[in-house]
Amino acid sequence: MKKHNFSAGPCILPQEVFQEASQAILDFNDSGLSILEISHRSPAFVSVMEEARSLALELLGLKNKDYKALFLQGGASTQFLMAAYNLLEKKAAYLNTGTWSTKAIKEAKLFGEVVEVASSKDKNFNYIPKFFSVPDDADYFHCTSNNTIFGTQIKEFPSTSKPLVCDMSSDIFSRELDFSKFDLIYAGAQKNMGPAGTTLVVVKEDILGKVSREIPSMMNYSTHIGKDSMFNTPAVYAVYVSMLTLRWIKAKGGIKAMEDLNNKKAELIYAEIDRNPLFRGFAAKEDRSPMNATFNLTDESHKETFDKLWKDAGVNGLNGHRSVGGYRASMYNALSLESVQVVVDCMQELERKI
Amino acid sequence: MKKHNFSAGPCILPQEVFQEASQAILDFNDSGLSILEISHRSPAFVSVMEEARSLALELLGLKNKDYKALFLQGGASTQFLMAAYNLLEKKAAYLNTGTWSTKAIKEAKLFGEVVEVASSKDKNFNYIPKFFSVPDDADYFHCTSNNTIFGTQIKEFPSTSKPLVCDMSSDIFSRELDFSKFDLIYAGAQKNMGPAGTTLVVVKEDILGKVSREIPSMMNYSTHIGKDSMFNTPAVYAVYVSMLTLRWIKAKGGIKAMEDLNNKKAELIYAEIDRNPLFRGFAAKEDRSPMNATFNLTDESHKETFDKLWKDAGVNGLNGHRSVGGYRASMYNALSLESVQVVVDCMQELERKI
Known part of the structure; x- marks a missing residue:
C-alpha cells in the first residue's frame, strides 16, 4: 500500500x-x-x-x-x-x-x-x-x-x-x-x-x-x-x-497551479478541524498555513484511537512537533487532495466511533 | 556497454x-x-x-x-x-x-x-x-x-x-x-x-x-x-x-582488502607508464598516488589517436586536470583491475599503432 x-x-x-x-x-x-x-x-x-x-x-x-x-x-x-x-x-x-x-x-x-x-x-x-x-x-x-x-x-x-x-x-x-x-x-x-x-x-x-x-x-x-x-x-x-x-x-502549470491545489487541500482539512468538536486548530485562523495544518484533540484520551485510525489508513508523519503536540498535516505540493481526504475521513470516523 | x-x-x-x-x-x-x-x-x-x-x-x-x-x-x-x-x-x-x-x-x-x-x-x-x-x-x-x-x-x-x-x-x-x-x-x-x-x-x-x-x-x-x-x-x-x-x-574485507587491490591497480598502470616510451609520469616516483596516476604523452601529436583509443574502449574521465594536462587515471576503491587493464591495453595499442 x-x-x-x-x-x-x-x-x-x-x-x-x-x-x-x-x-x-x-x-x-x-x-x-x-x-x-x-x-x-x-x-x-x-x-x-x-x-x-x-x-x-x-x-x-x-x-x-x-x-x-x-x-x-x-x-x-x-x-x-x-x-x-x-x-x-x-x-x-x-x-x-x-x-x-x-x-x-x-x-x-x-x-x-x-x-x-x-x-x-x-x-x-x-x-x-x-x-x-x-x-x-x-x-x-x-x-x-x-x-x-x-x-x-x-x-x-x-x-x-x-x-x-x-x-x-x-x-x-x-x-x-x-x-x-x-x-x-x-x-x-x-x-x-x-x-x-x-x-x-x-x-x-x-x-x-x-x-x-x-x-x-x-x-x-x-x-x-x-x-x-x-x-x-x-x-x-x-x-x-x-x-x-x-x-x-x-x-503542472507553475506556482499558480500549485497554489490552487494547496488552497483546496487547506480548505478541506481546516474545515474539518473547525467543524469537528473533537479537534481544535493551533494557529490563529488568519495566519493559518496551507502547508502545515497544526491541530490538537480536544480530549487527549482519544489519542490512541485516533492514532490507530490514521495509521491503519496508511497515513504517515501526522504527529505534531513536540513544541506544539497533537497533530500536524504537512501538505506540500506533491501531496494529493485524496491524501488529505483520507485524514479528514479518519477525523470523521473518530467522531462516529466515540 | x-x-x-x-x-x-x-x-x-x-x-x-x-x-x-x-x-x-x-x-x-x-x-x-x-x-x-x-x-x-x-x-x-x-x-x-x-x-x-x-x-x-x-x-x-x-x-x-x-x-x-x-x-x-x-x-x-x-x-x-x-x-x-x-x-x-x-x-x-x-x-x-x-x-x-x-x-x-x-x-x-x-x-x-x-x-x-x-x-x-x-x-x-x-x-x-x-x-x-x-x-x-x-x-x-x-x-x-x-x-x-x-x-x-x-x-x-x-x-x-x-x-x-x-x-x-x-x-x-x-x-x-x-x-x-x-x-x-x-x-x-x-x-x-x-x-x-x-x-x-x-x-x-x-x-x-x-x-x-x-x-x-x-x-x-x-x-x-x-x-x-x-x-x-x-x-x-x-x-x-x-x-x-x-x-x-x-x-569486501575492510581497508586492507581495498589497499591490496589499489596497490595492484597502481602497479599495473605505473609499470606501463614507466615502460612505454610514449608516456611519462608526472609525479615523483616515491610520492606517486595509487588513487590518481598522472601522466603525459611524450609527444603531444599522438593525443588525438590515443584519445580515440580509450574512448572507443569505453573509458571515461581520463583527461588530466588543466593544471597538469595529459591524463589522470583515478582508480578509487570501486574501480576494478580489469578497467585499469583496459587503459594499459590502450597505451600498448598506441605503441603498436605508431
Missing part, C-alpha cells in the same frame, strides 16, 4: 520524480553511468545545474532580472549564518515567528546588533505579529515566510525600503507572491523542491559587497555567483532531483 | 551500491516510502546515520576511542574553514602540496597566522616535501594526504606533538594507516566513500573547545557532536549511499 505521506520535511515528492530519479542511479540519460558517478564538471551535470537555476528563477518570475539562483549545501541553518555574514554591517531587524526565526536571530547576533521588531513567542508562536516597524538604520529585514512547527504563514510582507530577506524553506513554490519584492530568498530543498541536501538561494546582486568584513570563500554569496554555483563540488544528486521537481512544477 | 569510469570525483562506486540505492528511491526497506521522502528523524533514517558513523570509525580502527564521526554538508571546502574556526587560536602550520592545501591555507588565514612549513609549488606540486619542522607554538598541523590533481600522496606523516589535521578526501578508506595518530580527519564523500553532498569528519574530542572565539552553530564541531550529526537536516540520501558503500568496504 502506498503511504499518504504527511511528513514535515523531508517530505513527499512527485511519484514521477521518484521514477526518473531511481532510473538515473542506474543509468543517467543512457550514458552508461550512474548520476552518482559522473563528474560535476561534465557537460551532462553542468546542464542539470543550469536548468535547475534557470527554472527556479523562471517559476519565481525573476528571470532576466538582477537575481542569481544558487544551489548550496548546509541547509537553511547555514543560511542563517551566511545572510548575516554577507549583509550585517551594524544592525539588522528580525521578525521572530518561531523556532527557525529564533535560530536565525541567534546566528546573526555574532555579526552585529539584532533588533527583534516583533515576536509571537508570548503565545507559543501561534500567530504572526502584524504591527511593527523596521528601524531606519537596519541593514536588512529578515523574516520566515512559513513556520512548519507552528503552522503559521505570513500573508502580507511588510513594506520596507531595507533589503528584504526571507527564509522560505517550507513554502517556496507553493503560492504566488511578488518575489521581486525580496532581495534574498533562501530555502532548504526538502519541502516543495527536492530532497534534503541542497538549499536554494536567490539573491539580488546589488545588495552584496557592502559589508566591511572579509568573508570566508564558502560563506560568500559572491564566490558562488562567480562560479555559477560550482565553486566546490555541489550536492549533485540533490540538485538533480530538485531540477526534476522544478520541471514537474512547471509542467 | 558499461563504462570504465576513471573520473577524479564524483567517481565510480560499487555496482551493488547503485542497485540498492536505486531501489531505495522507489521503496526504502519495504516501507512503502522513498528514502527521499522520509523524515530524517524517523527511526529508519536515524539508524542509517548511526550505522554510517559507526562503520566509519570501525573501518578506521577508531571505535571505542575518543573519536566522533560526523556526516556534514559543504564539502572539504567548508572544512578548510571549520578546521580553522574550531582550532586556530593564534598560529597554525600547513604543508602545501597542491590546490586543496592552498585553498585550506587561504581560509585559515582569516582566523590567525598561518605558517607554510613547506611547499612543492616550485615544481608544480609534483612531489611531497619531506624535510620541514612544525613550529612549537602552532595550534595544529594541517596536511592533505592525497593530491588528486597532481597525483601525489603522503606516505609518511610527520611526527608532531601538535594536533594532526588531515584532509583525506581522495584517499580515505583506500589504505591502512594508524588513524589514531590523527586528531581531525575530514573527507568529502565523493571518492571512495559515496556520492557528492556529504563530508565525513572524524574528530578527537579533546582538541575542541580551546579557542576563545564564539563559533557559529553550523561551524562548530561541538554542535554537531552534541546532536549526533543531526543538528540540522542532514543530506539524507548522500549519507545513505555512503553507509551502503561503507558496508561494501567492510564486506
